[in-house]
Amino acid sequence: MQEKVEAQNILSMNSVEVLYDNVMLAIKGVSVQVPKGEMIALLGSNGAGKSTTLKAISGLLKAERGRISRGEITFQGTDITEALAQKRVEMGICHVIEGRRVFEHLTPDENLTAAAPRGMSRSTLNAEKEKIYGYFPRLAERKNSQAGYLSGGEQQMLAIGRALVTQPKLLMLDEPSLGLAPFLVEEIFGILQKINKDEGLSVLLVEQNALAALEIVSQGYLIENGRVVMHGTAEALKSNSDIQEFYLGGGETDFHNVKHYSRRKRWLS
Amino acid sequence: MDWVFLSELAINGALTGLLYSLFAIGLVLIYKASSVPNLAQGGLTMVGAYVVLALARDVGLPLWLAIPLAAVVMLGLGFGIERVALRRLAGRPVVMILMLTLGLDIFLRGTTLAIWGGTSRSMELGVSYDPLFLGDIFISRIHLVGAGVALALFVAFMLFFRTRTGIKLRAIADDYMASWSVGIAVERGVGLSWALASVVAVAAGVIWGEIQGVDQALSLLLLKGLTVAVLGGLDSILGAVIAGIILGVVENVGADFLDPLVGGGSRELIVAAVLILTVMIRPHGLFGRHDIERV
Numbered sequence A: 001m002q003e004k005v006e007a008q009n010i011l012s013m014n015s016v017e018v019l020y021d022n023v024m025l026a027i028k029g030v031s032v033q034v035p036k037g038e039m040i041a042l043l044g045s046n047g048a049g050k051s052t053t054l055k056a057i058s059g060l061l062k063a064e065r066g067r068i069s070r071g072e073i074t075f076q077g078t079d080i081t082e083a084l085a086q087k088r089v090e091m092g093i094c095h096v097i098e099g100r101r102v103f104e105h106l107t108p109d110e111n112l113t114a115a116a117p118r119g120m121s122r123s124t125l126n127a128e129k130e131k132i133y134g135y136f137p138r139l140a141e142r143k144n145s146q147a148g149y150l151s152g153g154e155q156q157m158l159a160i161g162r163a164l165v166t167q168p169k170l171l172m173l174d175e176p177s178l179g180l181a182p183f184l185v186e187e188i189f190g191i192l193q194k195i196n197k198d199e200g201l202s203v204l205l206v207e208q209n210a211l212a213a214l215e216i217v218s219q220g221y222l223i224e225n226g227r228v229v230m231h232g233t234a235e236a237l238k239s240n241s242d243i244q245e246f247y248l249g250g251g252e253t254d255f256h257n258v259k260h261y262s263r264r265k266r267w268l269s
Numbered sequence B: 001m002d003w004v005f006l007s008e009l010a011i012n013g014a015l016t017g018l019l020y021s022l023f024a025i026g027l028v029l030i031y032k033a034s035s036v037p038n039l040a041q042g043g044l045t046m047v048g049a050y051v052v053l054a055l056a057r058d059v060g061l062p063l064w065l066a067i068p069l070a071a072v073v074m075l076g077l078g079f080g081i082e083r084v085a086l087r088r089l090a091g092r093p094v095v096m097i098l099m100l101t102l103g104l105d106i107f108l109r110g111t112t113l114a115i116w117g118g119t120s121r122s123m124e125l126g127v128s129y130d131p132l133f134l135g136d137i138f139i140s141r142i143h144l145v146g147a148g149v150a151l152a153l154f155v156a157f158m159l160f161f162r163t164r165t166g167i168k169l170r171a172i173a174d175d176y177m178a179s180w181s182v183g184i185a186v187e188r189g190v191g192l193s194w195a196l197a198s199v200v201a202v203a204a205g206v207i208w209g210e211i212q213g214v215d216q217a218l219s220l221l222l223l224k225g226l227t228v229a230v231l232g233g234l235d236s237i238l239g240a241v242i243a244g245i246i247l248g249v250v251e252n253v254g255a256d257f258l259d260p261l262v263g264g265g266s267r268e269l270i271v272a273a274v275l276i277l278t279v280m281i282r283p284h285g286l287f288g289r290h291d292i293e294r295v
C-alpha cells in the first residue's frame, strides 16, 4: 500500500527544514506530495516559506546560501535532497522563479534557445519552440523583440515557455499571477491547465491569489510561518472558513473575529 | 593645415586604436559573464606572449604552431582560474572578485619575472618593417596586421554570440539565478568566458609583444584597454572596436596638437581624460547595456 502511494507521487517532500546562512530557519518540517499528472497549490501569505519550499525542491537554495538541514525530497522515487540544481533540471524539475526574470537583453526566441538542454537537436528545439508559440501566440508575435520590453503578462508567458523548453515532468511556478490583470491571470492559468491535460505535466503552483489558484488545482497546501497548517482538496479548502476569511476575502468577519484569532494562533504555534 | 599629415596621424591612430580594441575584447568577454572588469587581463596578455615565446624559443617550435598551441594552453589557464579561484566567490560582492583579479595580475607578473626574468625579449614575427605607403601616407605593417586580427576576432565573436552556446553565455550575463533555474551550467559558462578572454590575450600578446617587446610592461596595456572598454560600454564587443578607433585617433591627433604646448607626455593625459569624462558623463559608455526600465 505504502509503495503504491510512493509510485503515484512524482514528488515527495518529507519533513524538510531549510536554513539560510546556517542560522535562519525558514521552513520547519514541510511535507508536500505532488501526485503524478496533478496540479497542486501551495498557498500562504508573505514570508510563509513558499518560495523557500520551491527552492528546496529545485536546488536553487544553494545560490542563496541556504541548505536543507533535515528531511528528504524524492523525485520519481530517487532521492534528490543533495542533487545539484542542474541535475534536477535534467531529471525533469523546472522552477519558474518569482518575479518573471526573463533574460531581458535577449529576444524571446533566444530566451527559449538559452534553456535548451544539452544535446537537444536543432529540430527538436524548433519543434519545442513551435509548440510553445502554439500555447502562447502572443510570444510568437513578438519573438524577435527585446524580452525586457515585453509586457508583464508576456514576460510571465515567456518565463513559463522558457521552462517548458527544458521538457519538465514537474513544473513549479512561484506566484505567476503577481501584478497581472485578472483576465491575464485567467489566460495564463487556462494555458497551464491545458498543458497539464495535454501532456500530463505535473504542476506545483505557489500563489497568494488563492481564489484563482483553487479554481485550477486538485489539492492545496496552506503554509504559515514555515509549516504546513492545512492540506486538502481544492473543494475542501474553498469551503474552509479560515481560508475564506484570510485568502478569499469572504466570510462573516464580525463575530468570527475572536475565533479567527485563536485559529491563527494555532497555526503560528 | 597639412591634410596629408593629419590623415596619416588619424589612420595610424585608428590602427593603434584597433590594437587597443584587440586587448579590450578580452575585458568585454569577462565583463559580460561576471560583471567585473578583469584587472588581470594585462597579466594574461603578458603570459600569453611569454607562452608563445617559450614554445617558439625554448621548445623550438615554429611560430605558426607555437601560437595556436599557446592559445590552447591559455584556454586551459582560463578554465582553471574559474575552477580554482572564482567558483568559491560565487554570490560574494563583485568588489571581491575585482580584488581577486587584481591579485591574479600581481601573481602573473611575479611568476613571469621568476621564470623568465625581467629583460625584454623580442617576438620576431617576421613582419617586415619596410614602410607601406597608401598614397602619400605611411602605414606600419605590424599595426595593419594587428588591426586585421582585431577585426577578425570581432567578427568571430559577433557570430559566436548568435550560436546556442553564445546565447547561453549572454543569458548568464543577464541573470545567474534564472540561468540556474533552467539548468544552464553557469560556472562552466563563466569558465568559458575566461578561457576565451585568455585566447584573446594570446592574440594581443603576440601583436603587442612584437611592437614593444615581451616583458612585464605588457601588463600595463590594461590601462588603455580598460579606457577603451569603458568608453565602449564594458559589455559591448562592437563598442570596444569603435571606442578603440576613437581613442586611437583622439590620442594620436590630440597629442600632435598638445605635445608642443605642454612639452610632451600629453598622450597619457588624453587617455586619462577620456576615461574620467566617460565615467562622469556617460557611465554606460557608447554602447553599454542599460538596465531596462519599463514605465
Ligand SMILES: Nc1ncnc2c1ncn2[C@@H]1O[C@H](COP(=O)(O)OP(=O)(O)OP(=O)(O)O)[C@@H](O)[C@H]1O
Pocket: A020, A021, A024, A025, A026, A044, A045, A046, A047, A048, A049, A050, A051, A052, A053, A064, A065, A066, A098, A208
Ligand atoms: N536568501 C535568504 N536569506 C535569509 N533569509 C531568507 C532568504 N530568503 C528568504 N528568507 C526568509 O525565509 C522566510 C521565508 O521566505 P520565503 O521567500 O520562502 O517566503 P514566501 O512565502 O515565498 O513569501 P512571499 O510571498 O513574500 O514571496 C522569510 O522569513 C524570509 O525572510
Ligand SMILES: [Mg+2]
Pocket: A050, A051, A052, A098, A174
Ligand atoms: Mg516567495
